[in-house]
Amino acid sequence: MNETGLCNELLGVAPDARFVMGGGSRHGHPDERLDDTAAMARAYDAHAGELYGFALRTLDDRSTAEEAVQETFVRAWRAASRFDPSIGGVRTWLFAICRNVVVDLSRSRVARANRDQMLVSNPNHDDLERRLRAWQVEEALGRLSDHHRQVVVATFYEGLSAKEVAAALSIPEGTVRSRLFYGLKALRLTLDEMGWEGD
Amino acid sequence: VTEACRDRRGSLAVAATGRLDPAEQAALDAHVDRCDACRSELRELTTVALAFAATAEMGWERD
Numbered sequence: 001m002n003e004t005g006l007c008n009e010l011l012g013v014a015p016d017a018r019f020v021m022g023g024g025s026r027h028g029h030p031d032e033r034l035d036d037t038a039a040m041a042r043a044y045d046a047h048a049g050e051l052y053g054f055a056l057r058t059l060d061d062r063s064t065a066e067e068a069v070q071e072t073f074v075r076a077w078r079a080a081s082r083f084d085p086s087i088g089g090v091r092t093w094l095f096a097i098c099r100n101v102v103v104d105l106s107r108s109r110v111a112r113a114n115r116d117q118m119l120v121s122n123p124n125h126d127d128l129e130r131r132l133r134a135w136q137v138e139e140a141l142g143r144l145s146d147h148h149r150q151v152v153v154a155t156f157y158e159g160l161s162a163k164e165v166a167a168a169l170s171i172p173e174g175t176v177r178s179r180l181f182y183g184l185k186a187l188r189l190t191l192d193e194m195g196w197e198g199d
Numbered sequence: 200v201t202e203a204c205r206d207r208r209g210s211l212a213v214a215a216t217g218r219l220d221p222a223e224q225a226a227l228d229a230h231v232d233r234c235d236a237c238r239s240e241l242r243e244l245t246t247v248a249l250a251f252a253a254t255a256e257m258g259w260e261r262d
Contacts, residue, residue: 138254152251162218187251
């Protein structure tokens, strides 16, 4: 059974469910085994509430505490073959896992909070980037020769066609095209020098 | 880069701005498909042109 299926099964267990023991007992404690889904479900039934209380006290958030309990049982299921009842009981083992889960969730929550905080303090991060890019383009434009800049500005900021620029400046269209070509090439070089990442 | 490619530079620049008339664009496309140098030139020009177009759309105020 996959982990999702296991979780669904575990979460679908009725609080008063009772399971028939299979395979006899070890160490005189029939509950102290986790080698099949029925045993896991039984462990869930016996300890989930207490684990939830522990997680809730630590995390102070109901849905995160629920997540912690689910994650605890997922990890327990993955590691079930390593469970050794001679070292400690199921409860002790589950609490050890749950503590790790709670620590992990706290960490990711702190990381998330920090990230949210950064977004709150820099609401216009994208805008800032665009402005920086615009500033670089403006800088690069300022370094063009007048002839090249004239054509580039007319093309991009005034939206004129090469033919229209030619008419406006009273120069041949071929000259406009050539200036546009060298203007763009020069801009590319200048932007590259500025460490621009345009690709 | 052949002499013919050099003659196409103006067309490549205008193509990068997306303003080449359809007939000329079709002729240029046919050439660019076969010519690595012109294809790479067009790509470079288009990158710069797109950056400019984006900046222009922001309503950058020159002067």
